[in-house]
Amino acid sequence: MNKVVKDPAAALEGIQDGMTLMVGGFGLCGIPENSIAQLVQMGTKNLTCISNNAGVDDFGLGLLLQAKQVKKMVSSYVGENDEFERQMLSGELEVELIPQGSLAERCRAGGAGIPAFFTPAGYGTEVAEGKEVRVFNGKPHILENALTADFAIVKAWKGDTEGNLIYKATARNFNPMMAMAGKITIAEVEELVPAGTLDPNQIHTPGIFVQRIFQGEKFEKRIEQRTVRTKQ
């Protein structure tokens, strides 16, 4: 089954105002740069974006925020972005903050057909407000619902024409779960190869979860915190 589309425009076809998108990445690591640039160009508005972070002011999802295309962000950590903080504190932007592990599991559950699950994370905090509490093994847990999205946009290192994906290092992060949870999942890859090239033993995301795949034209891969040591 050939899932290849020719460019980001073809990949993102059908994304409309008001839709819910999952966007992979942790910080600026493993984000679908080419698709985000395309979204900015499309100017799609009132988006709900489910993504662990919100990028920085001038890169990643920060670009969508700057263009006021996002109505609501669902994230675990949104520091490092002044425009985000301004929009949130002024009430322009709706924000739902979710513990990182719950966010990952809610995406996984959404893709795995599990409607909800209990977790101890967030019990006794604001996150638990309005949620069912149940005690297991003497410990209180809260009920968290699964998340799905109209489109999930993920980024992988290598992919094949069947949509099988391999990620590199910590650029994997939320991408595999989000790939599972999108009604339509778009994968942007650094290297697109013919089916049969990748070792089936090494596939991280099986192609069944991916509907469209394309090779990104270029990847800036900006580093958020460059930390080094000097050779002795």
Next chain:
Amino acid sequence: MALDKTGIAKRIAQELQNGWYVNLGIGIPTLVANYIPEGIEVEFQSENGILGMGPFPFEGEEDPDLINAGKQTITVRAGASFFDSATSFAMIRGQHVQLTVLGAMEVSQNGDIANWKIPGKMVKGMGGAMDLVASAENIIVAMMHSNKAGESKILKACTLPLTGVGCVRKVVTELAVLEIRDGKFHLIERAPGVSVEEIISKTEGDLVVPEFVPEMTL
């Protein structure tokens, strides 16, 4: 004299035990990795998907695809592995990680911790902190005893939105090592040259002080 951040990290490093998997939070906790006692072998877990995290890369060898939870460029040690975020938090929630070290804005005497939000001022989000504190069996909080205005952060009850309830057992500050038991802080050690009186005066929560309080050895 009160400890600096390095001193706090050195003291916490003394808690490490052979064979532990350890998650270090952002800030002072990250420094703990620099002071692993001799003969102790631990593996560092980073919640964005690494077991076996190593030191910062040499200049020119940074890999944008390889970062830690603080978004810093990093390396991995021999025997490291990468995984997705759901697997990472399965390790945390499933109590496969033996020690969590994290920072805090406030800690209370029943073990509550607040470290993610100042209403109306700062909302960065909880990241993985709520998952970590809710599940970890062994949590050490690395923090300063007072805020910049000189107000105690070691409290009867937290005033800021909570990250977790009743989860902290040990706190290491620039002044002291405290344990939390029976709804009270217990003074275990004091920083070199710091008096018990100073610790008492800077602790708002109920503090149990034994007759003899040893000095830390760093």
